[in-house]
Amino acid sequence: MGTTPQISQFQVPSGFIDLGLGDPQFSLLPLDMISQAAFERLNQNDSVFLQYGANQGDGVFRQALAEFLSRAYGFSTASESLFITSGASMGLHLICTFFTHPGDTIFVEEPSYFYALRIFADHQLRMIPISTDENGLVIESLEEKLVGSRPKFLYIIPTYQNPTGRTLSPERRQRLESLSRKYGFLLVADEVYHFLRYSGLPSVSFAAGAEAGNIISLGSFSKILAPGLRLGWIQANSSIIHRFVDSGLIDSGGGMNPFTSAIVCRVLESGGLDKNIEKLVAVFRNRVAVMDAALRQYLPDVEYTPPMGGYFFWIKLPGKLNATEFEQRAKLFHVGFRPGELFSCQGGFQDYLRLSYVFYESDELEQGVLRLKKCLEKMVEKI
Numbered sequence: 001m002g003t004t005p006q007i008s009q010f011q012v013p014s015g016f017i018d019l020g021l022g023d024p025q026f027s028l029l030p031l032d033m034i035s036q037a038a039f040e041r042l043n044q045n046d047s048v049f050l051q052y053g054a055n056q057g058d059g060v061f062r063q064a065l066a067e068f069l070s071r072a073y074g075f076s077t078a079s080e081s082l083f084i085t086s087g088a089s090m091g092l093h094l095i096c097t098f099f100t101h102p103g104d105t106i107f108v109e110e111p112s113y114f115y116a117l118r119i120f121a122d123h124q125l126r127m128i129p130i131s132t133d134e135n136g137l138v139i140e141s142l143e144e145k146l147v148g149s150r151p152k153f154l155y156i157i158p159t160y161q162n163p164t165g166r167t168l169s170p171e172r173r174q175r176l177e178s179l180s181r182k183y184g185f186l187l188v189a190d191e192v193y194h195f196l197r198y199s200g201l202p203s204v205s206f207a208a209g210a211e212a213g214n215i216i217s218l219g220s221f222s223k224i225l226a227p228g229l230r231l232g233w234i235q236a237n238s239s240i241i242h243r244f245v246d247s248g249l250i251d252s253g254g255g256m257n258p259f260t261s262a263i264v265c266r267v268l269e270s271g272g273l274d275k276n277i278e279k280l281v282a283v284f285r286n287r288v289a290v291m292d293a294a295l296r297q298y299l300p301d302v303e304y305t306p307p308m309g310g311y312f313f314w315i316k317l318p319g320k321l322n323a324t325e326f327e328q329r330a331k332l333f334h335v336g337f338r339p340g341e342l343f344s345c346q347g348g349f350q351d352y353l354r355l356s357y358v359f360y361e362s363d364e365l366e367q368g369v370l371r372l373k374k375c376l377e378k379m380v381e382k383i
């Protein structure tokens with residue numbers, strides 16, 4: 001007998017609540033909308049999307065995406081400034097491939113998205129951490145690091161950051177852009193959570209300054225539609241876009257994901273993406289409130305600020321408790337999370353953890369936090 005094939009990346013044992021999962025709940029994936037869009041597109045008697053795709057991404061799709069972005073960002077976005085990717089992860093990989101060499105220095109937020117750090121490690125980049133606080137990247141920390149070295153790029157998740165949920169303030173955005181121009185390094189802005197805003201004012205996407213040539217903005221359909229589509233975009237000025245478009249990879253295989261692009265194009269044209277974002281925002285806004293209430297009730301000694309958007313709570317444990325040890329013990333209580341250390345390129349944040357609310361219903365979120373409380377009580381008893 002062969003081994004059972006893995007049908008998805010999910011291997012959460014039944015009854016276990018993994019608050020570390022940053023993947024949308026299966027019931028929030030818009031199966032009906034995708035099914036309808038696919039049906040309509042497949043019945044158009046037009047097989048162009050089964051052919052190798054245009055290098056930059058299908059023109060009709062880029063136009064529909066540009067219209068969506070212009071409306072959603074509140075400034076005009078040209079379809080020529082977009083390059084279609086198979087997700088932000090692929091975008092990061094391509095940026096490393098075309099703009100760095102092994103051994104180059106890059107700057108990253110401390111903490112940052114752990115898989116991005118893995119992609120940078122794959123490319124053998126030297127990562128220098130830049131401190132963050134409640135308002136995102138600390139500009140003084142960046143200025144200090146710029147005295148000693150010049151990065152190829154600075155990787156930032158400016159809005160509803162992973163893992164902290166925090167957003168870079170408008171004043172810091174301006175200072176960051178001017179430093180990037182002054183010192184000649186690229187700003188790689190990973191904006192995958194940008195549209196998931198539950199409270200507070202909207203932020204201006206870094207895409208607004210992309211024409212200047214020092215900014216690459218990454219977007220994705222993973223967080224606002226479905227990760228399995230493997231579809232995203234890069235927005236940048238034309239010389240950067242042409243580094244991707246004129247590459248051997250794209251010349252050989254054609255533009256990314258023409259089949260999926262054609263289906264998502266229908267979703268965009270029908271207004272389905274706007275509706276889906278509206279729905280996700282309503283669901284997640286409620287879950288933030290539920291998780292916040294559960295944390296206040298069961299874990300009054302932890303420190304955090306409820307996120308205004310995105311996927312995550314970033315929690316500081318009391319009394320320098322070690323989150324990795326806590327995670328090991330929490331397994332016995334059938335609950336999981338991501339320890340803070342995972343998000344540091346220098347072994348920091350050992351007393352922090354990241355919780356997510358996107359994979360579970362409200363009652364499971366409450367139950368998960370209650371289990372954390374029980375585990376923490378036992379752990380503190382033993383100290």
Ligand SMILES: Cc1ncc(COP(=O)(O)O)c(C=O)c1O
Nearest residue numbers: 087088089113162192220222232
């Ligand atoms: C900040 C950030 N960037 C990129 C990704 C992955 O995006 P994609 O699915 O588009 O590759 C994630 C997913 O968790 C993320 O949090």
